[in-house]
Amino acid sequence: MKKLIIASTSTVHGGSYLDYILPELDQFLSEVNEVLFVPYARPGGITHDDYTTIAQNGFEKINKKITGIHTFSDPVKAVKNAQAIFTGGGNTFLLVKMLYKNNLMEVIRESVLNGTPYFGTSAGSNITGLTMQTTNDMPIVYPPSFKTLSLVPFNINPHYLDPIKGSTHMGETRETRIKEFHNINTQPVVGIREGSWLNVEGDRITLKGELSARIFEQNKAPYEVASGAEIDFY
Template sequence: MRLLLLSNSSAPGRGYLEHAREEIADALGGARRLVFVPYALADRDGYTAQVAKALAPLGVEVAGAHAADDPAAAVAAAEAVFVGGGNSFRLLKSLYATGLVAALRERVASGALYIGSSAGTNMACPSLRTTNDMPIVQPPSFEALGLVPFQINPHYVDPVAGSTHQGETREQRLVQFLEENDVPVVGLREGTWLRREGARLTLGGIDAGARVFERGAEPREWGPGADLGELLGAQGRFDVG
């Protein structure tokens, strides 16, 4: 299985996808056609055009799944698939409505590269439950694609010393998740990504690393280049009440 799971698609001072462009090019290998899944945003044409412009320097042709007569068939024939960020609830609802949950699972299992960013990275997890997004719509299920056996929290931010914010920190919210569910969570800071090639899972990034949360244990810090392959053997238990 081949995955590239980005925490974010834009980094300060850089163009869209620019911070990860070399990693994307390496992951694509010889693939020069990509199907983009834009359902996390309302302007699907504009979103697809943005991705096409960003990947043009790599010589990659981008087609929007939403523009196909049969989005599931378009994904089934894709060399690579990129699921973009936006609202995770809207995205997952659309994946179910278009038949892409099954189509994406099958195509990635048969060898196509899956690239996700933010909400698209959430989709690679077993469940939607560690997204940061507001539930603006209701998908038929929180079950996502399950391309990895652990959860990811994109855009992970550390507590800010001296902050006057009175809501929970991201760490507190993930601890609350683990009070109800027993499955590891990778907090991916901005500018980081996970790259999976078969049984190998590597943390990459331009600066910061990631934080791994597990029930009953102190969070662990990992830097770019770390091998997180142990997480591929995770056994998760979700509350179903």
């Protein structure tokens, strides 16, 4: 049975890395000692090693060992052997390009479908959807495709941001951007606010955390789903 935690962010304002979600992770990874970390998204351009150290510092509070996938000569084999997988945030275009380059998209998908627990934050959450096309990131590299893991039957918008009241900025709001997406694409989009996450157990998808999520379906007005509720488009 597939098991995922799909989190909006690694860090909430005023908190330290992963702090807000460690109790959930402790339970989610209760049978896991070692987690395979995918650092490819490189937030702010930091190195794979430095990013892995950050992840290790977060996970050592719940006594898990973190190993960066970049340290394996055969990353496909590393995924197949992993007890659990964590993909961190950063730039989604870079992450997706690296996953395709290393032939990892399909093998991660198969591992998770076969029961390997998967935890993602931000870009690492975005790729659990059907495509990466509702990312907020800049297209700093050209990936061979926008198709992603399709482990949930919709797209993710992490760091979902409500329109800022009184803003004088004329750039598109997040909601306008997703409306533009739905002018061309049919799949639903789940906007997850910072501090909330989706818990996936097989086909059961539950919103958890502090805040409601905002759901966008083509040709419908956007609507809210409360924390604790199921997300169900079947």
